Amino acid sequence: MTTPQLSGARAGVAERAVESRHLRRVWGLPGTVLGSAGWPVDWPGRVHVRFNYWWQAHLLDCVLDAQLRAPSEARLKLVRRLVRGIRVRNLVGWTNDFYDDVAWLGLALQRADRAGVGNPHAVDVIARRLRSGWTDHGGGGIWWKRNDDFKNVPANGPAAIFFARLAGTGGEREDLTRARSIVDWMRDCLRDPDTGLFWDGLHVHPDGSVREVEKNFYTYCQGVVLGACVELGPPYQDLAAEVIASVDKHLAAQGVLRGHGGGDGGLFSGILVRYLAQAALRLDRPEAAKAADLVFRSADAVWDNRSMVVSGPLFGPEWTEATGRAVAGSAERDLSVQLGGWMALEAAALLEREGGTPPRDPVTPPRR
Template sequence: MARRHAPARNRVWAERAAEAERAVRSRSLHRLAGVVPGTRIGRVAANRPVGPRTLLGPWHYWWQAHLLDCLLDAQLREPSDRRGRELAALVRGIRLRNLGRWTNDYYDDIAWLGLAVRRAGVRLRRTGPKAVAAITAQLRAGHTPHGGGGIWWRRGDDFKNAPANGPAAILLARTGDVARAVAIVDWMAATLVDPDTGLVRDGIRPDPVTGVWTVEGLAYTYCQGVYLGACVELAERDGDPRWARRAAAVVEAVREHLAEPDGVIGGYDDGGDGGLFNGILVRYLADAAVRLPALAPTAAHTAAHLVTASAERAWENRAADASGPVFAHDWRRPARRPRPGTPESALSVQLSGWMLLEAAARLERGR
């Protein structure tokens, strides 16, 4: 009897993610200062000139960390020797642009780079472990009892927030410091989760007069993403059932409060840091969809739906230029071609769109 051949696997999202990758690489990826051999860096705006003067302007350390993460997503989707070399070149570019250091004063920045560098693993040979060691040492030093626990947002500041503590907890858990990660995420659950909505609020700071710690009430999308990612990580590494329960609760809160009825996640009128917020959320929604089915099947299904619904809308609303697709800062709206002063020109916004398509492609592979 002739053997039946299985149908070819659907690769719609993989192909779309590849288009997004080509567009971002074409617009944004270049040598440091345009000339330094063996390096890469991300141009922060599509219309910004490339050259030595860029060393004097903004470069956004944490955006570069997410560019590295996106390249790693692409490498998992479709391995390439060329991309593997570019991963190492980007890490060299980031370190050189950061004056030869792995760290800066912002705990959230360094946690993002630590996560990406650790994911790169053997591709970075000897530099990766040194970078992760320097970053985790600074994160541990930033974990203090002030405000009940948690890590500071930056050195010398009085603010403790979700965007620093979530990625720090994920990295610490992945590097073996599970007990500290547990303490951080328990602090987030007790301090930052809104008991009325279930959403994770931004952070806490002490009143300058009374010293009483108060909560900053804004619940950004990336606050939900990093808390969800930490809960999913601990569900696997710590095993206590509270992590799956908390992950499921925040997925439901996102569905109810931050997404349209059809599951599309709303955005921000921001071509700056806010351009990355939704991309971070969908990265960890995809992580929950892949890793939680046995522990929280309804939450895993909801998380997958939020990713694919948002990806469909963002793709429908894309614009295009000579490099490829252009994504809007708010996936619910039609994108414009990148022009000076438009959010679409920002690397952060285009990375978020790329992250979204890589998240959908990850779910496609999982099926």
């Protein structure tokens, strides 16, 4: 059973494990660091051949979670090194061709600014790129990638959160309207009427008409819609509450979120847990309690099913299953999977600090 402050201690252990196993300088340059894509780290990982831009944005977000949990100058120094490492390794500036990647870095940089590590130029560059991504093809929304035919929730959700936050910190007057328009488009064009969940995205013809809808359900999609609704406040509270109820019914087992394997999928449920925690704290609806329950149960399952290896716990891609070994081809090697588990623990720690009440009946028995 989770006890007071235990979630924070668990998050701290996860933080140290990820940092000790994955963090490496960028090409030996002082003042830089990035997370190696896999552990044990092979030679491509040591020199960051695989960059995984958006994984690094979530690594930065996790470090900022830890800074909120236990502020220190050492973490702020690590934030600066991560930001510099991302810029150095990205080579061509702050952005790339993927609007979802860019939005995630923008969100992390906004949080870094609030923590005292500001980079207004980078945020401005990202804002201009995201603003340019909206077109009327498929009814609206921003593209997944430049010069592509796909518009999806994974790009539009974080962009809406970014614009909503930017509107409150001196962005353009239209940024709040942009955030609302994005959420309205996702609700109108990409919501399944039967489950209330949000589909992945849609492909369009050159003339703007819809060619095909990708009707996959990912925890990622529900998380970013929920996060945007929470940021936008009262007009979207009912939709936020409906998303929580749909997630509980269709994407969780005994209150634990389902996984999506390794690779990019390793981050999906961590993203949802992050925004469930925000909903638990800020949503003025009865479903806020359900959001908190999903956070605590998922975090308990992450911890209970961990394995212990060099430098601490290792997490798996399916939180209700025992974690396997970090060997070639296994999801447990992926930084994304480890960040997903760490995010869940930080989300529980946040609710714990705010007086949240963990469930009395753990889903899985504690490991011995």
